[in-house]
Amino acid sequence: MASAGRREVILAESARLFSERGIAATTIREIGDAVGLNSGTLYHYFSSKDAIVSEILVCFLTDLVERYDAVVAEPETARTRLGRIVRVSLEVADMHPYATEIYQNEFANLSTLPRYTEIAAAVESSHDAWFNVVEDGVRDGEFNSGVDIFEFQRMMRECVFMSVRWHRKTLAQDVDSLTETLTTVFLNGFVPAPQPGSTPPPPPTGRRRAAKKTATEPPAPRGSAKSTEAAASSDDIRAELDSLRTELRAIREAIAERPDAG
């Protein structure tokens, strides 16, 4: 009877244990204890321990890809869509509180899982969503191409999912501020010009860590050396930098306008 929700309870408790202790370190008996069932009974619902892992990941990734696909297709600017991807990532992670951590911790060693092909395909699809939106933004001039596209989107994507771990306990409440922080940190370093209208808001000033100085040294010494030696030639260098940038831009545009430009 209770078998209706039993499967889901097993999945939920397993996910929690897997993320807390690791998959290999979590035993079937521990899962049984957490659910309130004998370990043998679990095999009435799942054919193996790995099958539980696979189902956890497939459920999470299916939800994620489905919502990514909707966002990517939106007729919005790349910045808007990228912000939505961040938000969707956090929301889906909130619906699957432990799956993202399991995936992050152990994906590298999960290639022998039952439905691994399905899982890998979903992972790749989710990665494509990020890449395509960032690529669109660069092509349209909305983002800066001074930083390698692939490198950038991978950093941002992984940072978003690490943030899930860091904010797991309060993720639902933190979605807004986290989305804002992530897009501000990454995009204000990635857009060509600063937004005149939307300058970064006054500090949300979240938590402050009890910053203890390292036992050896009080790191006071940042000091006056700021721009002393660089000051003399600084203007000349900046001038040359600007001219180089201008020339580079002209050349790039010339190349881009060529009919057979690649």
Add this chain to the structure above:
Amino acid sequence: MASAGRREVILAESARLFSERGIAATTIREIGDAVGLNSGTLYHYFSSKDAIVSEILVCFLTDLVERYDAVVAEPETARTRLGRIVRVSLEVADMHPYATEIYQNEFANLSTLPRYTEIAAAVESSHDAWFNVVEDGVRDGEFNSGVDIFEFQRMMRECVFMSVRWHRKTLAQDVDSLTETLTTVFLNGFVPAPQPGSTPPPPPTGRRRAAKKTATEPPAPRGSAKSTEAAASSDDIRAELDSLRTELRAIREAIAERPDAG
């Protein structure tokens, strides 16, 4: 006699296996096979499997903290010191190719390790180095406080160590470009104001990364990840000048080689 380097070989092979398969999934017998010793012989060098794990992590973290402490004490701007922390992180990671991955993958579940207190203290010390430098930069107005300090430095720190994993095979050659990319992405989104003198170049639209698929392996990071904003120190500016010159030269040559050029 061979016992001189044996310990180090055991540590190296163990680290490789632990990072590839996970600690729990790596058996003593596999380590013995990899080293060319019987599994029982390993206990002549280490008291347990966990003792091997601990020694791997302690060696890595000791090197890291030692070099962090030197950087934090430098009389430089926060931006310079933060850049040095990034570089030092990559260099130490290159000296301990697998320790960072082991730490990232399994640190959450390692609290029962033999020398865990020592390990945790080193981890905290390394975190403090990052926090203190970023905090200094904010206090002096060099960085922007519109984003939560703790959140920012944690994102940047974790991104640096994830980059180690992504570039593990070519880390030594990629240190320069990676340091540049990481500081550009994070700091240009974290500095208070853009340089008024130089309007950032509009998007070139020309070069696009060819491979968007492949969830497995990023293409080689050609060092085109260059900053668009003027850097704070003369070293950074000179480095950018050099890279711009190099890129200009490459573009000129590419144009000259086109059959229909001129």
Add this chain to the structure above:
DNA sequence: GTCTATAGATAGATAGAC
């Protein structure tokens, strides 16, 4: 559906010959 009991495999670690 849930349990008890256990099969079958393999892990970490030890003892002692050489």
Add this chain to the structure above:
DNA sequence: GTCTATCTATCTATAGAC
């Protein structure tokens, strides 16, 4: 220092009573 041999513990998964 290295080996063979083995102990002890524990795991996944199964068989069958209820």
